[in-house]
Each structure stands twice: as C-alpha cells, then as structure tokens.
Amino acid sequence: MAVPVSQMWTVATYVLRQKIAGRKRYPLVLMLEPLFRCNLACAGCGKIQYPAHILKRDLTPEECFNAVEECGAPMVSIPGGEPLMHPEIDKIVEGLVARKKYIYLCTNALLLKEKLHLFKPSKYLSFSVHMDGQKEHHDFSVCREGGFDIALEGIRAAIDAGFRVTTNTTLFDGADPNSVRQFFDEMMEVGVESMMVSPGYSYDKAPDQKHFMGRVRTRRLFRAMMSNRKKTWRFNQSPLFLEYLMGKRTYNCTPWGMPTYNLFGWQKPCYLLQDGYAESYKELMETTEWDGYGTQSGNPQ
Template identity: 55%
Template sequence: MGIPLRQIARVGAYVARQHLAGRKRYPLVLMLEPLFRCNLACAGCGKIDYPDAILNKRISVEDALGSVDECGAPVVVMAGGEPLLHKELPKIVEGVIARRKFAIVCTNALLLEKKIDQYKPSPYFTWSIHLDGDQEMHDKSVCQSGVYDRAVAALKLAKAKGFRVTINCTFFNDADGARVAAFFDTVTALGVDGITVSPGYAYERAPDQKHFLNRAATKELFRSIFRRGDGGRKWAFNQSGMFLDFLAGNQAYHCTPWGNPTRTVFGWQRPCYLLGEGYAATFKELMEGTDWDAYGVGNYEKCADCMVHSGFEASAVRDTVAKPWKALGVALRGVRTEGPMAPEITLDRQRQAEFVFQRNVTQKLSEIRKAEAEEKARKAANAA
C-alpha cells in the first residue's frame, strides 16, 4: 500500500468533515515552496527562472508555519526549488509534524546525505525523491549526469535510517511505457514506500518546450504503463486509485486547484501550483478572491493539456468520497487499460492565455528593493 493507513484515516476523516459541513472548496494538500532556488536546472522546469534577488528570498519558519495554520490542510508538501537549500527547513518540518500534519519533503536528493541527520523518522514524515525514470531517463531529464546514482544512494541511506521514502516521477512525450514499467519494478525492489506519477506540465518558462504531453498522449502512455503492471496494482502508488484511473482516460474530471493551494515567497499563488497568475496576501483572500471559473481545462488555454496531480488529485479524492464503490472497483480490478475513454472536455470556449510573468517579477523586485531601502534607512537611524 503506497499511502499509510494512518494518513488514509486522518485525511479521509478530514474530507468527510468538509463534505458534511457542505464546503464546496477546501484544501487537501498545502504546497509550500519556501524558496525558488535550486541546485539543478531541469529542461522541463519552469519554477526557477527568476533574478537572484528573488532566488535569494526565503520563507521564514514563522511565516511557513503560519501558512500551515492558516490553510489547515492535513498534508504539507515542501517543494521548490530545492527545499534542502533552506537552512531552516528542519524547523519547518518539526513544526508541521508537531501539528500532526503529514510532512512531505520533495527533493532531488543531492544534499540528502549531508542533511539527513537534521531530521528524524516519524509516521508523519516522508522523503519524496525526484526520479524521472531509470539512469538514462533521469539524468537526461535533469540535464546532468550522475544525478540518478546519487539519488538512489540517498534513497537507500534514508531507508536504512528508518525513514519513509517515496519517489516522484514526471514523464514527457519521449517516455516509453515498457521502460517506465521496468523502472517501477526497479524502485519497488529498492524498497520505496510509494510512487507519485504525473505528466509534465507545459511551463511557459521551461527551457524545453518540445517534450510536453498533450492529454491524449498522456492517457495512452499511462494505459501502456498500467497494463504492464496488472492495472497498476503491481506497484504501490502514493496517490488515489481514482487519480490513476483518470490518468488512463477512464474519468473526466475538472480540476480543483484550491485542493492544493500554493504558498511561495511571493504569497499565496493564484490559481494553482503550476500557474502563477497573481498572488494573495492571505489564504482567505486566495480562496474567496480568486475567479476559479476562469481557470481549468476548457476555461483557459494554459490549462488545456493539464492532467497533473496538483490539479486533479483532489478531484479524484472528492469522487472517491462521493462514490466509494467506484474507487473500490478500481482497487479490486485495477485501472482499465483497454476500451473507450471518458469523453474529453471541449476547448471551444476557453479564453486565450495571458502572459503575466514579467509583470509579476517586476512588481516583486520593486517590493524587495523598497523593503531593503526601508531596512537600510532604519539601521542608519538606529546607528545615528
């Protein structure tokens, strides 16, 4: 089983309470990005294309834990950038665990051997190591040789020290189903506790724009993978069965971006983990002030090919709670890999993409410089 029973029970109870309370929108997983800086430059990543003044910014421990409290989601995923570059990440993780939230640190693992003794195993803590396939696939994905071997060595070390360890995989249009299935066999033999999978999202700032999957290709790829693993039951996934069924084209979900709200050094990111079209000062402002209907497949051009877990896992969980017999069927039979697919969402009425990245960066740089000038003036006044 990819998801621990403790987590299933606590998250399930949380979701049930939201449904009983009649809440239409609620967070499931807080995506906390305490920094944007990374020690890799992956061709398919659009998360780190910022000036140094922004890459040098960090969310403080106080602000990070304040965001955890403000949001209230039962799971907190710390990503980036590379979160292990944040010197106070151990304190953030400790604070999340102390709140009985499930803390997951997504890392490329290059610093894990050096930093691992700053953390303690806990049923509320998971390392999620980035591996986009076998050695050749992963090193190509991260644009640096030797990274796969270092990540696997770190994975083995973390397991030896008693940590729960999963992997997160992003696949592009050059992925081969048979090869991915063989990779899943390999990491399963290594003892990983779960696998998180996702098709790559077409970040507008990613250096490589040629290898992103469209929705049709995504469904065919995951059918090809799952049919080689007993409908996916051969491997332990750290995701709901209904989301895996969605990846294979058997469910037609609309995204629920509020299910994975994102907090960055800029504030609460609108509308989702993948798109930074604006920022809110508070979680309440994000939830109540975002025009959610302006985004999603069929509504916005940038969302047209998205099937990423950060947008659709919460949709799958909601469906699981509302119709548990569907989820039971997938669990018993596996993901269906043959036959007709669910109808696709029409794109006829989607609005055109807006490109606001540079405007947001300019605004944030202005705010940073203003704050630095005020701090300099304050220090000068105190010294006088």
C-alpha cells in the same frame, strides 16, 4: 500499503469535517515552496528562472507555519527549488511534525545523505524523491550525469535510517512505457514505500517547451504503462488520478490544482497556473474566479 492507516484516517476525517461544514472547495494538500533556488537545472523546471535576488530569498519557518495553519490541509508538500538547500528546513519540518501534518519533502536527493542527520524518522515525514525514470532517462531529464546514482544512494541511506521514502516521477514526451515499467520494478525492489507519477504540466518559464505532452499523448502513454499494471507496484496517489491520466474518466481540473504558498504569497489559482497572488488563503479562495479555470471553462491554460 501505499499510505499508513493513520494518514488515511486523518485525511478521511478531514474530508468528513469539510462535508459537514458544507465547504464546496477544500484542499487535501498545501504546496509550500519555501525557496526557489536549486542545485539542479532541469530543462522542464518552471521554478529556477527567477532573478538572483528572488532565488536568494527563503520563507522563514514562521511564514511557513502561518500558511499551513491558515490553509488547514492535512498534508503539506514541500517542493521548491530544492528544500534541502533551505538553511532552516529542519526547523520547518520539525514545526510541521509538531502540528501533525503529513509532509512530503520533495527533493532531488543530491543532498539527502549528507543532511539526513538533521531529521528524525516520523510517520509524518516522507522524503519524496524526484526520480524521472531509469538511470539514463533520469540523468538526461535532470541534466546531470550521475544524478540517478546519487539520488539512489540518498534513498537507500534514508530507508536504512528508518525514514519513509517515496518517489515522484514526471514524464515528458518521448518517455518509453517499458522503461518506466522497469523503473517501477526497480524502485519497489529498492524498498520505497510508494511512487507518484505524473505528466509534466507545461510551465511557461521552463526552457524546454517542446516536451510537454498534450492530453492525447498523455493518455496514450499512461494507457501503455498502466493498463496491465503489476500488483507489486504501490502508488501514493488516487487510482482515480491514474484513470484520469489514462483517459478513463474526466475531471474539470487537474488533480494538481492545489493551493500554493511561496515567496510571493498565495498563488492564484493553484500550483500550476500563475495568475497573480493573494495575501491570505481566505482571499485566494474568495476572490479567485474558479469557474474561469478547468477543462470546461474554455480557458486555454
């Protein structure tokens, strides 16, 4: 099963509560970025280009807990930067587990094996390992020879120690659908719980601007990859998202349009776009011009 029943139940009851409360917009996932620095420098990354004084900073565990409580989403994704470089990442995870949040700790896994002892296996904690495809492709994508092997070692160590482990894969222009399909087989054989796959959404700050796919190329790639998908592949993302990426359905926004809290506050309007910051989650929801975003808004972003 791609996601444990308890997690599905938590999300389903949360959605029901939002419907009963008559809320029009509510997040399933909070993106919590406790730092921006990283031990890699991927060409498609839009996070590590901040000046040194910003890269040095960390959110405190208390700031993280306040954001999580303010937002109320049942799942918390912790990207970065590289969260395992945060000096108090164990405290942050422990506090979120205590709050019964389902956490996806997004890591490039270079430090996973050596930091595993900081964490306890829990149904609330998954390591979501950044794997951009088969060995050669991943190493090229993260600009680090040998990065794939180190990450794979981390994945194996985490699975052996009883942790939930998933993968997250970002695809850029030129990705070979056959190679990605083989990569899915490899990850299933290694024993990861499930996989997430997404096109690289263009970040203004990323040094490599050439390889972000537009909608047409995204649809072509995902159709080639997913039309005849194997029953053995497990994904931890909605099948509706995959159909959206294949061009079989349309939505007014990307499914990654999630609220984001980081060193600057609540990013407006979401994880992917950066149109200023709000001081509170309430302010984010109430002052963002939501109709000014999305595929039907006319906003080119």
